[in-house]
Amino acid sequence: MTLDQLRIFVAVAERGHMTKAAELLGISQSAASAAIRALEEQHGVHLFNRVGRNIELAQTGHRFLPEAKAVLERAAAARNVLEHVSQxxxxxxxxxxxxxxxxxxxxxxxxxxxxxxxxxxxxxxxxxxxxxxxxxxxxxxxxxxxxxxxxxxxxxxxxxxxDRLMLVVASSHPEIAETAPGRPDITGLRWIIREGGSGTREVLEDLARREGISLADLRIFLVLPSNEAVRQAVEAGAGATIISELVVGRAVAEGSLRAVPIELPxxxxxxxxxxxxxxxxxxxxxxxxxxxxxxxxx
CATH class of the missing domain: 3.40.190.10 (Periplasmic binding protein-like II)
Incomplete structure (x- = not known):
């Protein structure tokens, strides 16, 4: 039993998915599967049940998980002691x-x-x-x-x-109606947003609450998994988004995107x-x- 095998076991157990765990650890899916298989064969146990494309912890896996996590934590603590001793x-x-x-x-x-x-x-x-x-x-x-x-x-x-956030649209986008000076009517926009759990989506949710509405009241046109995909869709004229200046600052400066005046924290x-x-x-x-x-x- 190796520390690498334990790390892979914990990652798979926490995510219930071999490929997602492998991506998180920066290894191939086949390497993750081989590590789990070797761990099971070495000790003659069955740690996971395969259910369709997903996997779930077997009873033995449930019992083993807290012990595996404890070993990893102790190994990290031991490493830290040696580092502190040697400075x-x-x-x-x-x-x-x-x-x-x-x-x-x-x-x-x-x-x-x-x-x-x-x-x-x-x-x-x-x-x-x-x-x-x-x-x-x-x-x-x-x-x-x-x-x-x-x-x-x-x-x-x-x-x-x-980080500074910006509301941006394509340079060719029609002028946006305002409910008050500096307050664009966000219900009239077609939105391109990131997936749930992302920080930029969270900012739009906060803005909607500030306006007394929910995200469900907005015209969500497209949900994309990356900032680059969002930026390109907005540049193509698909709608508006709220996004970091780090992502769109150059596009705004070059004129392919237009910043909409709005107060964002x-x-x-x-x-x-x-x-x-x-x-x-x-x-x-x-x-x-x-x-x-x-x-x-x-």
Whole structure:
């Protein structure tokens, strides 16, 4: 039994899906299946029931899950002790980041972090805010970076930057009616939005509540899984969206998109970690590095 086998088992058990667990861990579906099969064969047990295309924990799997998670947590704690004793910032760091952060904000910061701490191995998985939160909670990620709200009180949350949001339409879009100066009639727009659990969708939900309506009252034309797909659909004239300036700033400057005047609150980019897990030296170094970047001191 190896730590890698335990990590794969926990990821599959938490998600109930082999392919999704493999994507989260950055391995192939066949490698994940082989690890589970080897674990079962080594100990002559049956950990999962296969139900159609999905899998669910068998009784033995339910009993084994808390023990597997406990072993992984102890292994992480042991690694942290050795790092603290040696005071060497090394080892591996698993980061889960929401899409806007991972695509537009994080790469340059990780590059400069690697220059400062070349002995730290970094891996990044991408999901929406809810998926990142789940990864930190179940231990498949050492830390998360999100722009949306988190729900669990088991998480520690630290602001690392702010983000400006924009309401944008295609440059050829007709003028938008206003209910008051600076308040466009959002019920008259055709909306292109991200999937449930994303930070940008959350902002539109908040705006709708501010206007005394729900998301269901809006004309949702299209739901897409990525910022790039949303931007391209809006540029093609399919409708309006609320999205980070990091994603559409260049398109607005070049004239393919038009920003609609509206008061939108800035949102925080935040690092989330599990309150019950001791931070490694690498985690503390990354947190300090991101804070220094935000303050312009690196």
């Amino acid at each position: 060497t910032v090394a080892g591996s760091l698993s980061i889960a980041a929401s899409l806007t952060i991972a695509s537009y904000w994080l790469p340059r910061r990780l590059a400069s972090f690697h220059e400062a701490y070349p002995a730290v191995r970094l891996s990044v998985t991408i999901g929406n805010t809810r998926q990142v939160e789940a990864s930190v909670l179940d231990g498949t990620a050492d830390l998360g970076l999100v722009e949306g709200r988190t729900e669990s009180d088991l998480l520690r949350r630290v602001k690392v930057d702010t 800035k949102r925080d980019f935040a690092m989330i970690t599990h309150r019950d897990r001791q931070a490694s030296l690498a985690q503390m170094a990354l947190k300090a590095h991101l804070a220094a970047e935000a303050n312009g001191t690196t």
